[in-house]
Amino acid sequence: MDPTGAEPASDRPQPPEAGAPVSCAHCRATAATPPLTWSLAVEDGTRHYLCDACARTHLRGIEGRLDPAWW
Numbered sequence: 410m411d412p413t414g415a416e417p418a419s420d421r422p423q424p425p426e427a428g429a430p431v432s433c434a435h436c437r438a439t440a441a442t443p444p445l446t447w448s449l450a451v452e453d454g455t456r457h458y459l460c461d462a463c464a465r466t467h468l469r470g471i472e473g474r475l476d477p478a479w480w
């Protein structure tokens with residue numbers, strides 16, 4: 410692509426699931442791409458998305474330091 414031979418360094422982070430559809434881990438709402446308003450949590454290497462509505466709801470639980478296992 411670039412005839413000068415300058416290859417892009419690998420220091421540019423690539424979203425592993427860019428463009429992949431995602432679903433809310435709580436209400437199963439889906440989106441073509443992870444909206445910026447959604448929350449992303451990683452547990453045991455698995456990504457869990459929460460839609461903005463659920464994230465807002467769970468924020469109260471998170472602030473209350475409830476065990477995340479309930480959701």
Ligand SMILES: [Zn+2]
Nearest residue numbers: 433436460463
């Ligand atoms: Zn949701």
